[in-house]
């Protein structure tokens with residue numbers, strides 16, 4: 001199969017590289033000349049573990065190329081995947097389809113032969129039909145089918161998720177499109193990964209329902225954590241006891257500073273919006289969105305308490321700013337709420353993150369960037385663990401505490417325990433949902 005991939009972001013690049021690794025011929029296109037230049041030079045514009053090596057192997061094998069020229073990518077292609085961004089539209093929470101629709105028009109203006117136009121971007125129910133209308137209107141002679149193929153990969157584990165998915169969802173209208181999609185995903189089909197074939201609307205809905213459910217699960221445990229603090233329970237023990245129930249499962253049941261990232265915040269808002277538009281309110285999702293904001297605000301208050309009621313004049317070391325470990329993605333990260341509150345409250349903020357600086361510098365004005373946790377914590381009053389990068393999981397806490405002015409720790413990922421922190425010389429330790437420590 002020959003595949004064109006529109007968009008070389010977190011989803012498009014990983015998908016393109018993995019499809020080429022399946023043995024398909026893949027041409028990745030982007031509008032951003034900087035990205036294409038880097039990719040042509042063998043450099044990966046994002047941080048995703050293992051992607052550089054897999055990309056190099058497939059480029060070397062001649063199956064993977066990069067271009068700014070859509071015509072070159074579409075020439076002879078069996079399918080074109082739209083993997084462009086669908087951010088929250090300013091003002092109303094709806095998914096912004098500007099990039100998807102522009103991509104559809106560009107494809108209509110360029111494609112010559114029958115092609116399957118696959119939407120990989122997360123799009124509201126009904127969008128694939130709109131893409132089909134757009135294609136037909138822009139080029140009435142074009143022979144095409146549309147397909148919905150939402151992506152479920154997680155940044156930081158994207159290659160494994162793509163190569164060993166829990167399922168692949170494919171929404172189609174015609175047998176011809178179903179056959180092309182089956183051929184593209186044959187390597188996974190042969191290895192018994194489930195392929196769920198649906199109509200277009202169900203495929204679109206599966207993606208939003210899955211993400212809203214996961215955001216709900218995280219928010220549920222965050223709310224339980226707040227109650228644990230009041231009643232003297234330990235949320236870590238509670239989630240373990242809950243998660244061992246096979247009907248519940250232990251994933252996405254870790255209390256933290258609120259969900260963030262490029263998907264959950266925007267997808268929950270878009271689902272709420274779709275519900276409102278169809279007079280079928282998504283009340284649980286709407287509550288989740290609101291509670292997640294409260295969770296982030298609660299973190300700020302937790303930190304303020306640890307700073308004796310005021311950030312003014314305090315030095316705060318922040319470990320981790322990306323929305324989760326193993327990515328450089330800062331979109332909607334809790335740090336974007338918490339760090340400005342510290343800076344705005346008059347704290348001196350010293351920040352470190354293994355991959356977040358490149359994106360974070362512009363997003364977090366007024367902070368000092370440090371090489372590692374030890375440098376950040378040097379002469380600080382409070383150290384805050386915001387992202388559970390591996391290198392923050394096994395810190396020499398005695399060394400950290402020894403270099404601080406008044407060693408206090410806010411462990412917003414529950415990596416350590418009060419006993420361990422106090423034993424290492426911290427005067428105070430606070431975490432999430434642990435009213436009483438075992």
Ligand code: NAD
Nearest residue numbers: 007008009010011030031032084085086103121122151155
């Ligand atoms: P991204 O912002 O990282 O990448 C989008 C890319 O598309 C950019 O490089 C941009 O330059 C390019 N682009 C825009 N218009 C173009 C055009 N007309 N032609 C060629 N390139 C164009 O976005 P992302 O994080 O990869 O997300 C893409 C979609 O996948 C979104 O709908 C998102 O919701 C969904 N998704 C993301 C993830 C994730 O973890 N990031 C997971 C599952 C689904």
